[in-house]
Amino acid sequence: MYTIGDAAKATNLPTKTVRYYADIDLVTPSGRSDNGYRLYSDKEINKLIFTRRARSFGFSVQECRELLDLYENRDRSSRDVKAIAVNRIKEIEEKLQELQSLHDELTHLSETCNGDDRPDCPIIRGLAS
Amino acid sequence: MYTIGDAAKATNLPTKTVRYYADIDLVTPSGRSDNGYRLYSDKEINKLIFTRRARSFGFSVQECRELLDLYENRDRSSRDVKAIAVNRIKEIEEKLQELQSLHDELTHLSETCNGDDRPDCPIIRGLAS
DNA sequence: GTAAGGCTTCCAGTAGCTGGAAGGTCAAGA
DNA sequence: TCTTGACCTTCCAGCTACTGGAAGCCTTAC
Numbered sequence: 316m317y318t319i320g321d322a323a324k325a326t327n328l329p330t331k332t333v334r335y336y337a338d339i340d341l342v343t344p345s346g347r348s349d350n351g352y353r354l355y356s357d358k359e360i361n362k363l364i365f366t367r368r369a370r371s372f373g374f375s376v377q378e379c380r381e382l383l384d385l386y387e388n389r390d391r392s393s394r395d396v397k398a399i400a401v402n403r404i405k406e407i408e409e410k411l412q413e414l415q416s417l418h419d420e421l422t423h424l425s426e427t428c429n430g431d432d433r434p435d436c437p438i439i440r441g442l443a444s
Numbered sequence: 445m446y447t448i449g450d451a452a453k454a455t456n457l458p459t460k461t462v463r464y465y466a467d468i469d470l471v472t473p474s475g476r477s478d479n480g481y482r483l484y485s486d487k488e489i490n491k492l493i494f495t496r497r498a499r500s501f502g503f504s505v506q507e508c509r510e511l512l513d514l515y516e517n518r519d520r521s522s523r524d525v526k527a528i529a530v531n532r533i534k535e536i537e538e539k540l541q542e543l544q545s546l547h548d549e550l551t552h553l554s555e556t557c558n559g560d561d562r563p564d565c566p567i568i569r570g571l572a573s
Numbered sequence: 574g575t576a577a578g579g580c581t582t583c584c585a586g587t588a589g590c591t592g593g594a595a596g597g598t599c600a601a602g603a
Numbered sequence: 604t605c606t607t608g609a610c611c612t613t614c615c616a617g618c619t620a621c622t623g624g625a626a627g628c629c630t631t632a633c
Contacts, residue, residue, distance in 0.1 A: 318579080320579065330580095348580095350630090352629090353580085365571055365572050368571045369571050370620090372549070372571070375619080382571065386568050392560065392563065393557050393567070393568075400554045404547065407543055411540065414536055414540050417502060417536060418533060424529065428526045434521065435522065436522035437522075438526065439514060439515055442498050442501070449610065458590085459611095460591060461590065477611095479597080480611080481611055482611085482612090505589070
């Protein structure tokens with residue numbers, strides 16, 4: 316059994332975040348010690364690591380909730396999981412495109428700017444029009 | 445002079461957002477009418493449009509504040525503006541790389557998943573380990 | 574005995590809005 | 604004249620996913 320600090324170390328998550336996940340019932344401790352300390356078993360440690368990974372993959376907390384359900388449920392079909400992942404991939408692709416065109420526009424504006432002491436600035440002009 | 449609703453239409457921003465920008469002193473109305481309505485002149489309309497564009501380019505409100513200062517100040521050097529833009533481009537490039545590797549990893553996981561009724565799922569396994 | 578470090582709860586703040594409630598203002602129509 | 608609807612006002616709350624801090628209890632070491 317791990318106290319919250321030990322769980323934090325074991326999962327590479329901030330203590331505050333582990334407590335937060337408990338508060339929102341995402342990953343709840345398996346129990347409490349006599350003095351009221353949260354106690355985590357190996358099972359919860361794994362769920363916390365799973366959550367950290369999923370979060371770093373950009374899954375929202377809500378999606379993590381669904382994924383944890385699937386992760387826990389041995390009977391789940393891989394189809395359910397794949398649907399969530401494919402959704403996420405599509406979102407990432409949209410965001411990539413958006414960022415790319417942003418990048419290109421801004422780079423173009425920046426390249427046409429002298430970056431000197433004179434006030435005439437294509438970037439400002441580009442943003443204004 | 446525009447009331448807040450007219451300003452919203454003219455700038456293609458939600459009314460709530462225009463009011464919010466006034467609240468945080470980003471773009472303040474030039475005055476108030478007798479009945480207390482916010483009034484915007486063409487100058488503020490342009491600043492609102494400028495802000496909308498800059499926000500859509502991913503500049504933070506704080507950066508918009510700086511850009512608006514430069515936009516207003518005829519004596520500003522284009523160097524100052526370019527510095528902000530270059531900074532932003534660097535951030536975008538980092539985010540692009542991050543998203544790209546995320547995309548590749550997730551796509552890989554998804555491709556190795558059958559997406560059928562059986563519970564064995566490489567995505568779940570990939571997230572857990 | 575006390576100091577350090579862990580734990581607890583609760584409250585507030587972050588960014589950038591967005592939604593809603595309660596109420597004032599104004600023009601048009603029955 | 605009354606009322607309806609569309610404006611506008613302020614203020615408060617909520618969204619995401621934490622993060623920081625205060626006040627206070629518990630345990631261990633010196």
